[in-house]
Structure formats: structure tokens, C-alpha cells
Amino acid sequence: MLLEKAAQFIRKMYEETGQSMERINHRLKQVENEITISGTYTHTKDELVYGARVAWRNSNRCIGRLFWDKLEVRDLRGVKTENDFIDSIEDHIEYATNGGRIKPLISIFSNDIKIYNEQLLRYAGYEDMGDPKSIEATSLAEKLGWIQEKGEFNILPLMYRLHTQDMKYHEYRPEIIQEINIQHEKYPALEKLGLKWYAVPIISNMDLEIGGIKYHTAPFNGWYMETEIGVRNFTDEYRYNKLKEIATAFKLDTSKTSTYWRDRALVEFNYAVYHSFKNAGVSMVDHITASKQFKQFEEKEQKAGREVTGKWSWLAPPLSPSLTYNYHKGFNNTIESPSLLYRTIEKGCPFRE
Template identity: 65%
Template sequence: MLQDKATAFIIEMHQALNINENKTKSRIQEIKKEISQTGTYTHTTEELEYGAKVAWRNSNRCIGRFFWDKLIVRDLRHIDSESSFINAIEDHIETATNGGKIKPMISIFSNHFEIMNEQLIRYAGYNHIGDPKSKKFTQLAQHLGWQGQGTEFDILPLAYRIKNQTFKYHTYKTVIIKEVQITHDQYPDLEKLNLKWYAVPIISNMDLEIGGLYYHTAPFNGWYMETEIGVRNFTDEYRYNKLRDIATAFHLDTTQTSSYWRDRALVEFNYAVYHSFKQSGVSIVDHYTASKQFMKFEENESKLNRKVTGKWSWLAPPLSPSLVHNYHKGYDNEMRSPNFLYKKKQNVCPFH
């Protein structure tokens, strides 16, 4: 029941912020009245900011929660025009990138707007080139009229619609998209592969749930952990699948498993990703440091008598996992509110 969820959220927030009990009761009564009259209620900006931050704190799959209270929350529910919406999206990209010193940020729009992108910035995927994960979205963008150059790293456009009207696309200004060339200081042949990755992962396919209300358009970002790029994006077989090419650039013997070429290439390539980002002045964290930060997060939460939930398979890094503490622990995967939730798939054709 919406009233129960709203009440639980207000009580939790007011206790955490040491807000007067009379104000708590008053706010709960306001919400109860609004729900009885309209069937829903409206968060204040303060409630939205607190809820978004706690949603990050409750995100079971995120190893970067140590910084949950540093999230910059942009309340953009007032935006109602198409041009203002597009400007706000591009401003999020530019402001969050911050010249490379990435700021964790969320932009919360009204539900009049809908974004189809999985991330605001992604590379296109064609039949035999690019990111296979993006194939369906690339087809959608092409259907809308977008045409890429057919390279491995074409930046996809923003695909969106307003108030359930037809979908449209918007091509970003190139100047706001920062990318990093991946090189290795000891293996110059890696540069010949012309690998690169965009600086900021801005998730745009999740709902933000706060006190029973769902914000369907709330793109948010932190910064990359190097293994997300160096292990998953580039070497998963169903993604760019570049491990053998990388190993060859490192002059490793790929003819036999006993050479451990996969493992050696993976370590050196993640080293290359991390240092390439650092040399380009772009924020990134290595998996050891991220794990230590998560341990500190657990300690902080314990002091406040808050239980840390988590999804183990996401918290254990995909490179040398047994060397970090997360690997040796179990976590309760209970979902708590507020939180970020994957959208329910709907049987709606985006072409009509």
C-alpha cells in the first residue's frame, strides 16, 4: 500500500536527519491527505535528494557505495519541454564528466519522459563490428533515422519519447563525450588495436523507487572500476571478445593453454586500462582499492547498526577475486527501499 511505503520512508528519513517528531507526523498527514485526494503524492526536493542517496546505499550490486552520500542529486521534475530535456541530458554528461574528474550524479525527470538507452553513452553494435550488446538498440536507432559510420566505436544517440508519443533520437555534441585511448607503456603494439572507451558510465535503464513512488527516467553515474572495461567489456566472448588480439599484441603464445596467455593478457590489459585513464586525467578505481573502500563502507554501516546487503557475484571482482575480502564473505541479497530497480520488460514495439 502506497501510504504504508510513504510513511515508512518518511519515518526513516526524519530519524536519520534528526527531524522533529511533530514535523514527521505533520508530513505523514500531508501525504495521507494527498493520496486520498489524488491517489499519489509528491516528494519534496529534500525527500528526493535523501531517497536517491539511500537508493545508492542500498544498491546490492554496487561495490562503490562508500561514496553514497556524495551523490549530486538534480531535481529536474519541472522540465516539460523537449529542448530543455535534451539540454539537461547533455548537461548531465558534461557536468558529470567534469573534464575527467568525474562527479557522481543523478538527474531525476518527471515520468513524461522515457529513455530507451541502457546507458546514455554506448557504442553501436553491427553484424560483425562494434559492441554486440548494443545490436538491438542500434537497430532501433537506425529505424529512427540515425546512421553510424560503421566503426567499432560509434557513439549511439539518445533515443527518447515524450508522453508516450513516437520515439525520436538526438545525436550528442561530440565535444561533451570524453573517450580514453587504451595503451600500454611496455607493449606499444597494443596501440595498434585502436581500443578506446568512454569516460563515464551513466546508467539510464533503471527505475528509482522512493517511498512507493517510481521515477522511470533518472539517469545516474559513478565512475568505472577498471575490470568493468578491461575484463567484461573488451574480453567477454559475447562483447568485444578481444582477448586473443590483446594477447598477440603482448607477444604471448596463444597456441597452448599452458602458457597462461589468457590470464597474463588479462592482468596486463587491466593495468593498461587503469593507467590509460589515469594518464588521460579521468577518474577510475582499481578493484583492490574499490574492495578496501567497500570494507570501509561496511564498517561505517556497522557503526550505525545498518545491515549491508549485497549480491556476491557482483561484489567479487572478475579479476583475481580471491585477493579481496569481498570474495570470502557471504551477503544477503535482500532488496530494500529506496533502491534502483531494473525496469520490467514490456511487450511494446518501440517502432510504433
């Protein structure tokens, strides 16, 4: 089975990149010999780069795939020591943030290293404050010895295990983490709520599968679409659940549904999130533009003779979806290889959340 998957990947890559049949057959023979002897095989640097980029291209839940071939790939399979690992993770955060001009980036480590964070950056969650999505992760961090006064926006530490060592945690250098205060030029009361979010969503709980080989530790990022923060993170009832407070800051009548306070607050708040990021010089895309970019992606893939797979419920944005191109289409949700796979419950677009 591994040889079959490896051969399928090699043929796809070498054909897409214009390699000769002689080179394809030579590489297939190398891979076959390696699998016969050891039961597995090792990707070349070029195969790793191509595989990671195509995994983004195949990400059914991601609306931002137009830029799949711009993904920067860091081959860190040779990292062995704890200090080198921590440095590499902090380098990823700093390089991807890029002073606000976010770079799509993936860092691929060996399977001897495991990360226990859902995202490299995530706010802690407690029973009475913070992000409820992080309650379990926060409890784990505290069991490892992490101590911090409770707050709405405490950045969780990196939680990891190297080889057969005990699980540990590491607090990031604060200067590498950029956070954006959410404000609205017409409603100063919004800023008084003290809402903020970090600049880069770096997913770290997925497997990168390339030609039958799975890389369990491969954190990666794109940039945010405003609704991921403005609709989901802050206003979902099982997340920060701030919609009524936000509506009050906008001086909306929340006494009855017919005032449309929820809808009006949601639109205005997403405007605030988008412009807060832009005013801070941080990359972000709005949902209408993202949908147009996805249409461009589909057109380019069609010209290349490839079908675009997708998950409709994730490609239709959660704000004013019927105004976007994706809402009015159906998609084939088949998972193609190479791919990005959740190790547990599947949860949304792999380059953002």
C-alpha cells in the same frame, strides 16, 4: 500499500536526519491527505535527494557505495519541453565528466519522459563489429533515421519519447564526450588495436523507487572500476571478445592453455586500462582499492546500526577475486527501499557496467 510504503520512507528519512516527532507526524499527515485525495503524493526536494542517495546505499550490486552520500541530485521533474530535456541530458554528461574528475550524479525527470538507451553513452553494435550488446539498440536507432558508417566505436544517439509524441533520437555534441585510448607503455602494439572507451558510465534503464513512487527516467553515474572495461566489456566472448588480439599485442604464446596467456593478458590489459584513464586525467578505481573501500563502507554502516545487503557475485571482482575482502564473505541479497530497480533483466552494478 502506497501509504504504508510512503510512511515507512518518511519515518526512516526523518529519523536518520534527526527530525522531531512533531515534524515526522506533520509530514505523514500531509502525505496521507494527498494520497487520499489524488491516489499519489509528491516528494519534496529534500526527500528526493535523500531517497536517491539511499537508493545508491542500498544497491546490492555496487562495490562503490562508500560515497553514497556524495551523490549530487538534480531535480528535473519540471522539465517539459524537448529542448530543455536534451539540454539537461547533455548537461548531465558534461557535468558528470567534469574534465575527467568524475562526479557521481543523478538527474530525475517526470515519468512523462522516457529514455530508451541502456546507458546514455554506449557504442553501437552490428553483426560484424562494434559492441554486440548494442545490436538491438542500434537497430532501433537506425529505424528512427540514425545513419552512420559502421565502426567499432560509434556512440549511439539518445533515444527518447516526450509525453505522447513519437519516439525520436538526438546525436550528442561530440565535444561533451570524453573517450580514452587504451595503451601500454611497454607494448606499443596494443595501441595499434585502436581500443578506446568513454569516460563515464551513465545508467539510464533503471527505475528509482522512493517510498512507493517510481521514477522511470533517472539516469545516474558513478565512475568506472577498471575490470568493468578490462575484463567484461573488452574480453567477454559475448562483448568485444578481444582477449586473443590483446594477448598477441603482448607477444604471448596463445598456442596452448598451459602458457597462461589468458590470465597474463587479462592482468596486463587491466593495468593498461587503469593507467590509460589515469594518464588521461580521468577518475577510475582499481578492484583492490574498491574492495578496501567497500570494507570501509560496511564498517561505517555497522556503526550506524544498518545491515549491508549485497550480491556476492557482483561484489567479488572478476579479476583475482580471492585477493579481495569481498570474496571471502557472504551477503544478504534482500532488496531494501529506496532502491534502484531494473525494468527488465537485472544486469550488474547500477553505478557502473
